[in-house]
Amino acid sequence: MPDTASRLTYRRPQHTDLAVVFAIFGDPQTNLFNPSGPMTDIAQAESLLGRWLQHWATHGYGWWAISSAQTPDKVIGFAGVAAHDYLGKPVINLGYRFAVKAWGRGYATEAARAALTHAFDHLGLPEVFGLVRPDHEASIRVLEKIGMRRFGELDDVPGKAPSLVFRVQRAK
């Protein structure tokens, strides 16, 4: 877990996060650029949370539940690095999703930066990728602010423009 002075606190997700996972991932506003749309059933949140917990159990890291340091009991978002595949290519992917009320304060940038620091300095991972829809300017901005650069494209949404792939490598 990040231990630097931070406005945010990070912890491993737990089963009791189910309601807040569904609240954040089921909010249409947090899925405006998600081709799959918001979750519509709590079973989908249960499935996602189950995958996160399984990833933690297998790899010892994964998506964090994130709170403001001032209200550590209130989860405002989820972010982290985790194993993923880009149309069959295994990668370590950076992801983030925050409650709408928490937007616009630099939290996603702070959490994403913490996730990269964790990935490189603690986990020793060589590179991290990010995948974003081409019109999602706020998320592209977050990736750019943390030093990720355009790496390529992924044609992962049939009939739509390809997603943009970003990458950053561990400093040598």
Ligand SMILES: CC(C)(COP(=O)(O)OP(=O)(O)OC[C@H]1O[C@@H](n2cnc3c(N)ncnc32)[C@H](O)[C@@H]1OP(=O)(O)O)[C@@H](O)C(=O)NCCC(=O)NCCS
């Ligand atoms: C995308 C998201 C993570 C951003 O969270 P956030 O905490 O508001 O992000 P930050 O404040 O750290 O940074 C956002 C940056 O994008 C900029 N931005 C916001 N909306 C923008 C827009 N419509 N066009 C261009 N830039 C925009 C902000 O100005 C800021 O850049 P700046 O610091 O240079 O001013 C948040 O909106 C979210 O959780 N969305 C839903 C989930 C999601 O889309 N996840 C990413 C999937 S790829």
